[in-house]
Amino acid sequence: MNFTNTVIIVDPYSSGNQYANAFLERGFTPVAVLSSPFPPDVYSASFHPADFSLVLRYENNTDVILKKLAELRPRAVIAGTESGVELADIIAASVCPDLSNDPDLKECRRDKGFMGDRIREMELNHIRQICTDDLNEVMRWISDNNLSDRPLVIKPPKSAGTDSVIKVTDRSDIAGSFNAVLHKKNKLDIINERVLVQEFVAGREFVIDTFSADGVHYVSNVCEYKKASNRKQMAVYESLEWLSEEDPVLDKLLPYNARVLDALGVRFGCAHMEVMLDGNEVKLIEVGMRLHGGGHPVYNRLATGSSQLDHLVNYICSGSVPPEKYVLHKKARVIFLMNRQEAVVRNIHLFDNILHLNSYVTSFLNIKEGDRIMPTNDLFSTFSLGIVILANDSEQELQSDSEAVRLTESRMFIPVSTAAPGSVII
Helix, strand or coil: CCCCCEEEEECCCHHHHHHHHHHHCCCCEEEEEECCCCCCHHHHCCCCHHHCCEEEECCCCHHHHHHHHHHHCCCEEEECCHHHHHHHHHHHHHHCHHHCCCHHHHHHHCCHHHHHHHHHHCCCCCCCEEEECCHHHHHHHHHHCCCCCCCEEEECCCCCCCCCCEEECCHHHHHHHHHHHCCCECCCCCECCCEEEEECCCCEEEEEEEEEECCEEEEEEEEEEEEEEECCEEEEEEEEEECCCCCCCHHHHHHHHHHHHHHCCCCCEEEEEEEEEECCEEEEEEEECCCCCCCHHHHHHHHHCCCHHHHHHHHHHHCCCCCCCCCCCCEEEEEECCCCCCEEECCHHHHHHHHHCCCEEEEEECCCCCCEECCCCCHHHHHHHEEEEEEECCHHHHHHHHHHHHHHHHHHEEEHHHCCCCCCCC
């Protein structure tokens, strides 16, 4: 087929909004396809329609959309964010099959229930799970797997950003938590028709960002997450730190990463995979078949000089493939602001102290003096507060500055019970 320089981006939200300018700079024409008439509320601020020569809205009109896009003869179809993964798979298989993934496994690349089942079927290390709309089936599964006295994780199979991820430690809480997720609309505006229940596993948690071309998986970075439990919410982000390409833990992570991507039929595109190192076993938490969100490609350039977005754009525009491994140029860390209980924002001027830390690179703050803020319960609520990016050649200074950020945070988020108007904490 004679392709044009048109690139289709399905749901260009979150980090996916960086694709348009990257392609424009290379002389390519980005076209946006929205998987729903309007972006979900959590992504609406990140959608920039002016970046695109054409914006098409999908409204269950598959044949119409495919016909229109086939006429454009696009070079590639890319999922901008999680909500666009399924539609991007369908479009790519139809209009540019040479840059597409196995169509028979498309549900496994989006639905976390089917994803976990596929990993188990392929005999890879996995977390035990069940995905169903039947609470009685869950209770039988718990009994059959001797999990009655073990913590569990309950979450939607098709959401994102740790939305409604609940840790259950008491058997009496299972029904309430299950029903709190089932049939509810998640933050991607999808009704949770089933609920994913998993055994809770603890250990070191990592995210592996990749770009795949012709079935070869190139790693652009590996980061380690630190997360905290905040009441029943067990996946509240504290920090993310880039690992050196020489870190010996990569010898365990990367072969597993490649086997999982192969099992899911991944041949082309960006992905970010979250895994847990449980003792000596690497186990899949989930894969997002799209860019790492939250603006991560920008921060990754700071740490390694490149990103999975750059790898994809270079491949499409010039056919070049990434190096076999990334190189960490600078120690870098993301500090996610976190609120433990209902609070009032006071003394926000103290945030200026962070700007003068030796490790400070950039930040964003989405709160103002006097705001009433609720406990952080997922990644979306984290971003509603803000993040701080630090980088330094010295591990000691990086750690010291990280602690300074947390100290400032504690002086700004004043519990409602103690936050009198005009209070100043020094």
